């Protein structure tokens with residue numbers, strides 16, 4: 479298990495990682511994703527774990543051993559970067575075998591392991607192909623095979639899919655999930671992509687202001703953001719207030735079940751994402767509002783609606799095909815999809 483305590487990493491005087499505490503890869507949570515906006519220090523954190531970034535203070539330990547004096551190549555961690563960083567001009571086989579040969583594997587043994595890895599990443603027929611001839615997605619598969627070949631005790635993925643187009647990203651993130659679970663490799667991935675994080679992670683940590691703002695399972699993270707800025711980062715475009723009574727919080731838009739967690743106060747904030755609210759015909763709801771924007775998205779219409787001074791986003795249901803700005807629409811809260819902010 480990786481444990482980080484009071485870690486500080488700085489560029490000049492600027493502390494990018496600022497007394498960060500974190501645990502990852504403990505029992506039952508194979509894949510941890512560090513999620514945060516661009517520039518929050520995710521790559522810096524990953525590089526520090528890999529030993530590629532000098533640490534100002536604090537400790538990084540793995541299975542109880544402090545890594546301060548362990549150089550990157552002796553940490554036994556596999557790393558995949560955004561751009562793969564393959565050895566150009568060499569074959570796929572030579573790239574994947576690299577770490578094995580460095581560790582003293584014989585040519586024959588390395589060849590067998592490379593074949594196994596290429597089968598895992600679905601590139602069996604590519605062993606003699608030069609890596610310069612690969613597509614972006616194939617290159618990242620090779621980078622993954624290279625990182626996994628020596629059976630690292632931890633796999634570090636730094637936005638490995640960021641340079642690929644959306645369809646390929648969706649395909650590959652599922653494959654990566656299968657591969658790390660097949661091989662049982664504890665994995666840390668950093669990304670700013672919420673969907674990738676949700677698909678891959680057993681637990682997600684939100685990085686903000688150089689520290690870990692929250693760590694939770696994907697479902698709990700989206701349901702119970704720790705504060706309003708985390709809720710906004712997680713897609714809540716409107717935050718309304720709610721009053722708890724028993725197992726229910728009542729809001730201006732409807733009631734929400736709050737029985738899952740304890741809250742510090744009876745007044746809570748409720749975060750709304752566009753899919754937390756359905757816009758419907760006025761006859762379908764006791765709450766209504768006026769449409770201020772209509773945005774066609776693939777397969778649905780996204781509306782901006784103002785309800786008693788509250789501006790919110792809502793997905794239109796099928797009854798609102800021809801809806802226009804200025805129309806009056808009904809608003810229905812989808813209680814299971816709201817965020818309940820500030821639980822203990």
Ligand SMILES: Nc1ncnc2c1ncn2[C@@H]1O[C@H](COP(=O)(O)OP(=O)(O)OP(=O)(O)O)[C@@H](O)[C@H]1O
Pocket residue numbers: 489494514515516517518519520521522523670
């Ligand atoms: N070598 C460097 N020298 C100076 N500043 C740096 C260096 N590398 C990163 N930074 C700065 O540190 C901050 C964190 O960078 P980092 O790359 O870790 O963020 P990130 O969250 O991974 O961002 P992204 O998702 O865009 O890659 C940024 O403000 C960046 O400009």
